[in-house]
Amino acid sequence: MPIRTLTFRIVTCDICGDEDTDDVLPLYDTRQIAADNARQCGWLITADQRVICPDDDRRHRAALDDLMPPEPTTEVDGQLSLDLDLGPAT
Numbered sequence: 001m002p003i004r005t006l007t008f009r010i011v012t013c014d015i016c017g018d019e020d021t022d023d024v025l026p027l028y029d030t031r032q033i034a035a036d037n038a039r040q041c042g043w044l045i046t047a048d049q050r051v052i053c054p055d056d057d058r059r060h061r062a063a064l065d066d067l068m069p070p071e072p073t074t075e076v077d078g079q080l081s082l083d084l085d086l087g088p089a090t
């Protein structure tokens with residue numbers, strides 16, 4: 001019986017560690033094919049190669065929120081900032 005070494009890729013979520021599978025663990029020949037298939041299944045792969053599965057729990061939502069840019073702030077000369085503490089209302 002020959003013993004062979006096979007190399008393949010799987011996709012794993014950076015948040016929960018789950019693999020891109022329902023019943024059968026899919027094995028991919030290349031990173032690109034693995035990434036393309038994961039994206040088609042609703043996974044997010046960021047530019048820096050973070051992988052986030054489509055689970056919708058607190059940890060996954062927090063990871064997605066971290067990817068968002070900060071809220072823009074607009075300052076206009078002579079206008080008070082909305083987060084300025086004006087003291088108790090009278």
Ligand SMILES: [Zn+2]
Pocket residue numbers: 013014015016017018052053054055060
């Ligand atoms: Zn996950």
